[in-house]
Amino acid sequence: MAGAVPLDAQPYNTCGKALEVHSSSAVIVSCNGATEQQFRRYFTQQQNIAWLTFVVPADTQLTFDLVPSGSADNLDFLLFKDADGSFCRELNSAKARPLRFNLSTPQPGKGSGTGLSIGALHDSELHGDAPPFCKSVKVKRGERYYLLVNDAGGPGSFNFYLHLNYPGQAVPESISSIDARPIKVPPMARSHKYILRLMVTDSLGNPLKAMVDINGIIPKQDFSRTLSEDSIAIDYSRKTTIYCNSPGYMLSATSFTAPDAGYGGNLTIRLSPIIKNKDITLGGIMFETRKADLLPESEQPLLNLITFMRVNPKLKIMIKGYVNDPYGSDKGRARTLSEKRARAVYNFVKDRGVARSRIKYKGCGSESLVYPHPENMSQEQANRRVEIIIE
Known part of the structure; x- marks a missing residue:
């Protein structure tokens, strides 16, 4: 691609004044405007923005590079699809949601470019130590896209390289290498959620x-x-x-x-592969004190067990109930109560559509205590549990 073409310093700081970029263009763009109110939650640092727009000439894979002109520049971007030609008019509505965005902070020795890349992993990257590139986008002929770029390092400029791969050509890679390190997100300004x-x-x-x-x-x-x-x-x-x-x-x-x-x-x-004949504790299963009545907070964990049975329709399980009686003061009562609690779980699962042929239950009393000598309520709760075994 030929070298970047410098443009005049006119501001492209609104959607309606976006710079029209053609597929063969590589341009130098200045960031020197303030962004619209609804996008300030993305750009929490300095706001020095430029809008660009382009129309896709053929069905292809979209990638692009934003390369800052100076070492102090820190480029972020939001990419939008104009689905019906009304994007700029409806910019203040809730419909204006980015298709891709990257707000990562340049890391020493990693370069400060950003954009879309074939090999990137995610649709979006948040502030902090995050990969500088987002996943490429499959685009179709005639679609229009808008790109909002912010230079958080202050008023500056950047080179914009638009890669539109025509059918029959090799898919272009980005200019900068892909960094797929895990994201560490620091505290940021509050947004709505x-x-x-x-x-x-x-x-x-x-x-x-x-x-x-x-x-x-x-x-x-x-x-x-x-x-x-x-x-x-x-x-x-x-x-x-x-x-x-x-x-x-x-x-x-x-x-x-x-x-x-x-x-x-x-x-x-x-997620770990299913392992048969292994005890698995169901967290969050709670009962009335000294009773077998399930408390309301037990519903969601049990619904999760039902979902597990439904997505694995051939599995059979044994439900095992335990109580906390470390000193064996009443083994008969402990076993009876533990069996009633296991049966309560069994009934919950059966009554919601899981075939009874796939579930069994038994009470284990105070056998196999997690904490043989519990020292606090948390350890007592760990002893008072429901387990399943996949048979």
Whole structure:
């Protein structure tokens, strides 16, 4: 590609004044405008922006490079698709959500360029020590895109290299190398919600499609979706539990509490292959004191068990109940109560559609205590548990 063409210093600081870029262009653009109000939650540092726009000439894979002119420049970007030609007119509406964005901070010795790359892993990257490139985008002929670039290092300029790969040509790689290090997100200015990018993988880190249920996102509202990666909005300081199930893998429950500040961060949940004949404790199963009545907070963990049974329809399980009686003061009562509690779990699962031929139960009393001599309530609770064995 030929060298970049310098442009005059006119501001491209609004969507309506966006610089029109052609597929053969490599241009030098100045960042010297203030961004629209709704995008300031992304650009929490200095705001020195420029808008660019282009039309795709053919079905292809879109990549581009933003290369700063100076060492102090720190480029961020948001990429939007104009679906119906009204993007600039509806910019203030909730529809204006970026298709890709990268807010990462340049790292010493890694270069300070950013953009889209064929080999990048994620649709978006947040502030901090994050990969500088996002995944490329499959685009179609005639589609229009808008690119909002911010120089957080102060008023400056950058080279914009637009790569539109025509059919029959090799897919272009980015100018800069790809850095796929894990993201560490520092505290940031408060936005409306905390954006959690959730990724589900197998034990080797390969993306894994899973049924994900999250309770407690906002009061009286839960989240349920099949995904391998997604961004989820969570109220600040809210505690959630993330349940994951995938065929051939163990059920998973992960506690997560959103911080009270910051734009967002990443969470990767790794699922382990199913192992038969191994005791698995079901966390969160609670009963009335000295009774076998399930407490309301037990519902979500048990629904997760049902989901696990449904996505693995050939599995059979044994439900085992335990009580905390470290001194064996009443072994008969302990075994009876533990059996009633195991049966309560059995009935919950059976009554919600799991065939009784797939589930058994038994009471184990105070056998196999996790803590033979509990020293606090937490250890007593660990002894007072429900386990399953996959048969």
